[in-house]
Amino acid sequence: MIKYLKMDDQKCVGCMSCATACSLAYAKEDNPAKSRIQVLGLGSGHYHLVACDQECRLCVAECPVQAITVNKQGIVMIDKRLCVGCLACVAVCPTEAMRYFPAESVPFKCVACGICVKVCPKGALEIAEKEDSPASKFPFEVAAAARRDEEGIK
């Protein structure tokens, strides 16, 4: 199972409550550039919400030091102690949900904590669950296939 933040663009009114709550919680400042959820204005009162879907896991496959892993709830997590700050994950992320702030060494992303869900006045956000998929399994399958046979010579 994969726990993730489900977003409904149709309900979003662009109030930025989610970004404020998120950045205050994780970066101790009200700064949308440090929020794990992004509210993108499309004009004419329409908005597009961006946060990690926890499923594509291209970042998990790309991380050279395996600092990006998946926890028991299926959430993609960055281990700050292992991260070398290369930003390869930021580059491979197809939705730009993996973010970084200039000169800060470790990138950041949504971990489906639900802080934003509580503050959204329009019910545009919820924490949901979905099944594993071929994409979500991919990084683990390729790594397992290349792993050396314990019986043989290394």
Add this chain to the structure above:
Amino acid sequence: MSSTFDMKEFKLLSETRFDKKPIHRGYAMRTMHVDVGAHTMREKPVSDEMKAKFVGGKGFGLRLLWDGTKPSTQWNDPENEIVIAMGPVCGNTNYPGSGKSLVVSLSPMTGVPIDSNVGGYFGPYLKFGGWDALEVQGKAERETIVFIDNVDGFVRFYDAPDGLQQDTHLLAEELTHAFAGGGASADPAELQAISVISAGRGADHSPMGLLNFSLYDKRRAGIRVKQAGRGGIGMVLRDKKIRALVVRYKGVTQNTNDAADPAAVQRLGLKLHREIIVNDNKQCKMRKQGTAHLMELMNDYDLLPTKNHKYGQDPRGPEIASWVWEKLFSQGLPDGCWFGCTLACAHAVDHFQLETGPYKGQKVCVDGPEYETAAGCGPNLYVYDPHGILELNFYCDTYGIDTISFGTMTSFLMECWEHGILNLERTDGIDLTWGNWQGAARILHDMADGKRFGVLAGKGVKFLAEYFAKEYKADAQFMKDIALHGKGLEQSEYISKESLAQQGGYYLTNKGPQHDEAWLIFMDMVNNKIPTFEDKAEALHYFPMFRTWFGLQGLCKLPWNDIEPADNSKWPESNKVPEHVHNYYELYTAITGEKLDWDGLIRQSERVYNFQRVFNIRQGKGHRADDYPAYRAMGPVLEDEYLARAERYDKQMKEKIGIDPAGKSVTEKLRITREFRVKQYDQLTDAVFKRRGWTRDGIPTPEHLKDIGMDLPELLEVVRKHL
């Protein structure tokens, strides 16, 4: 694990503690000197002048090697050094290709400084303890391991314990496990914090011995290796009785270099990461195929060495094309040789079952093949069996043998076999018919054992050509013509016959015929963009200087032009990839805080390039006479070689030479072509030396040295003797 060692089994010979020193703007401003004979370590400061003139990496390496050796020093003298130096940009994790070490030493193949650019974690880990370079000098009495612990701040010398392996795929694995976490930790993060430099049994016996630099691959749960391949530095390591150099460092971050502008480093790196992610699959497919993507391209253009560079093409080419390698390589893994290299060309074939040698039947991980290996141990031996190429690749690596020299040497032997110069008696029973990779593998196993034919073969083509002429009465001129080497170093794997500029790119070089100075074949032969001698000379000034710069910084060349901005071709001088050059001097400025522009970048290189030339001269080479190719690199040697491309050569004779080939015998046409091509090479040499500020004999003039700010007394003293 095949076996595990406890730290208690390593007999400690000495320990020197040091204070770790943080990097400031890309530099530590100190280097480490170890004497393996005396078991001592000392620190040396880096002067501002050294930083200004030599920049870092290969520049620092050559400076230290010059100071540590004498004009009379031979490769196997104790004072010969192996210097590993990184450069200010090295170790940043944002810009792809930033983890290279530059290794220099007096080469057992050429007698002059060799430099080799290598990946793996050793260099950055060494640097981050606060070292711009490591000098290894002296000779040990017994098999020695040098351990540099940049976590706890000490250097230790150990006796290699009994039973410790010699071949790299086992040795580096054993040492990684033994030293992890300061003693046999199984934590993958601790295993990844170790890097090992080792050679292998082949390097004990052959001057084409190389150094393997390891990296621990967490996904594969084992070590991988990258090679400082060229020029025999592995044999120097083994001559010093060093079994391995081990480094430990933990805690690499985005800004361990303490960049002046870390945000700019991120911005530049992310820009290139994105370019790679978007464009690579439409361009070189480095992420899927690595440099093996070149195979069919080179075959199509008659540039893929086939039968000792006799031909450049064969209908069997597609059997070893890029798509074959793509299927064999494990896909979807971040195969960079340093953190953050999204070009990720360091592919591997996992679970490969060996068919020959001491590890026959075992399943191993083969690092590669890269293009040079696939070409040199493939079609150049007329081998079109990917399995054969992989087998040779694996054994070369683990024995510590350079695949390029081995490929070129073995193809020379196979051609000698074809001409009856070699036979079963002379090869100790090894059949060297074209295509017989098992025969090539037997040479390799003999090299590792230090027995039989392998010992002779491993001496390299320069030696072999003279030996066969003398001992087997082979035609001396023919031997000279087909022994592809410069200064004693075997040529790497591109056909240079039809590109005069590339002949210069290979042979008008400091270390010998290696393609890292200039690759001009398409520009010259295919696109005809540099038609005159002056055009070619300009290219043979610019590209070697530009490409030298990677080695000053600790950078890889591949992310420069094996990925290009989507709109690159619309810019003037697109073959220089101007946007990427711009990235490079911005990156340098972002890390060091010092301004640099395009001219300044070339100037940095010119200083070191000329220093290396003068170093060659100091060691008794570096003259014009040392810069000539074997004729096979310049034109057709044999009649059937001419006839196979008769239309091309006849046309050239008519149009370029101005002689009508009609009615002339092939022998005569060979002679006419040869005279013309040799003369062309001479004219090219004149033009290139002039452009580089050298005399007709290839000596940098004092005026030129002054112009580039390299009128150092020790350099002037050397060149003045030759003016």
